Amino acid sequence: MWWILALFSSAVAAVHPAFARQDDLPNTAEADHLNHPTKLQELDVMCSRLSDDCYVIKQALKKDFQVVRFMEQQGYSKSKYHAISAINMKMDSSGNVKFNHGSITIDYIATMIAAPYMTGALEFGRPGHVLRIGLGGGSLDMFLHSQQPQLRITVVELDPTMVELAKKWFGAVDDERRRTVIGDGADFVVKAAREGTKFDVIALDACNSADEMFKCPARAFYDRETMESVKEALTDTGILVINVLSSNNTILYSTLRQYFAVCFSAQMQSQNQVTACMKNEPEGSVMKAFRKASKMLGFDSQLAYVNFVRF
Numbered sequence: 001m002w003w004i005l006a007l008f009s010s011a012v013a014a015v016h017p018a019f020a021r022q023d024d025l026p027n028t029a030e031a032d033h034l035n036h037p038t039k040l041q042e043l044d045v046m047c048s049r050l051s052d053d054c055y056v057i058k059q060a061l062k063k064d065f066q067v068v069r070f071m072e073q074q075g076y077s078k079s080k081y082h083a084i085s086a087i088n089m090k091m092d093s094s095g096n097v098k099f100n101h102g103s104i105t106i107d108y109i110a111t112m113i114a115a116p117y118m119t120g121a122l123e124f125g126r127p128g129h130v131l132r133i134g135l136g137g138g139s140l141d142m143f144l145h146s147q148q149p150q151l152r153i154t155v156v157e158l159d160p161t162m163v164e165l166a167k168k169w170f171g172a173v174d175d176e177r178r179r180t181v182i183g184d185g186a187d188f189v190v191k192a193a194r195e196g197t198k199f200d201v202i203a204l205d206a207c208n209s210a211d212e213m214f215k216c217p218a219r220a221f222y223d224r225e226t227m228e229s230v231k232e233a234l235t236d237t238g239i240l241v242i243n244v245l246s247s248n249n250t251i252l253y254s255t256l257r258q259y260f261a262v263c264f265s266a267q268m269q270s271q272n273q274v275t276a277c278m279k280n281e282p283e284g285s286v287m288k289a290f291r292k293a294s295k296m297l298g299f300d301s302q303l304a305y306v307n308f309v310r311f
């Protein structure tokens, strides 16, 4: 044990001066993993050139010496404060932090990652093509990139500032297995469908924070042409996985049921719901498969409470 203690004490000594105390800790369930950080450090503020939105990048040192880096939208009232994206960082003995894409801090992201394995859209060790719409800090796609190297990943993000931010502060990388496209996600899917490109997973995490009713996904994704293209761009066993954050899901659910044969939804401990839809009925018990996938991905205790219900 002595070496662990030595590592921790030197790490803390090295890191302490950099962290400043702050009172405005994020206080929603989305930021639960940040409960009671001992130190909070603001790293950067980056503002969009497309909108008035600014993003604050912070780093929290928790009591158990875990380091979490996260991003918040500036100007939100405290009651709405939440981390848009968060990743765990690894701390070495000199107190330097490195990206750790091997785990996921936000439950809805972990659930979105596990969902394709629950229906057989993805299988461990098999190649697959994943489209993510809405980058955030890139934790979902960078987890898959580091843990499932046989996957091909395309990420579409509207805001170039978000792409810069994900690369600079969250360790997102473009290479032969993962590429980032700057553009409109709905347009991208329409074009992909027209060209006959197929994806095993379309992970939709595109939000409009100004719209209470259609916050996530943004209203554009309810369009007939977009929905038809999403369906068209999925393989027969493919899955659409959506981060849902809305004051009323009735319209989204009925829209999805018009296009897909089967849909499931799971409530997170935060306000988010993860909704998954397929063109064809999956084989076997999805919840059994979800538990198994969660375990394979290292999310089993984190997602033990998650339950997908058919709608």
Ligand SMILES: *[C@@H]1O[C@H](CO)[C@@H](O)[C@H](O)[C@H]1NC(C)=O
Pocket: 248, 249, 250, 251
């Ligand atoms: C949700 O929206 C639907 C359709 O617009 C409406 O009929 C329903 O009353 C709404 N539910 C709530 C709880 O507001």
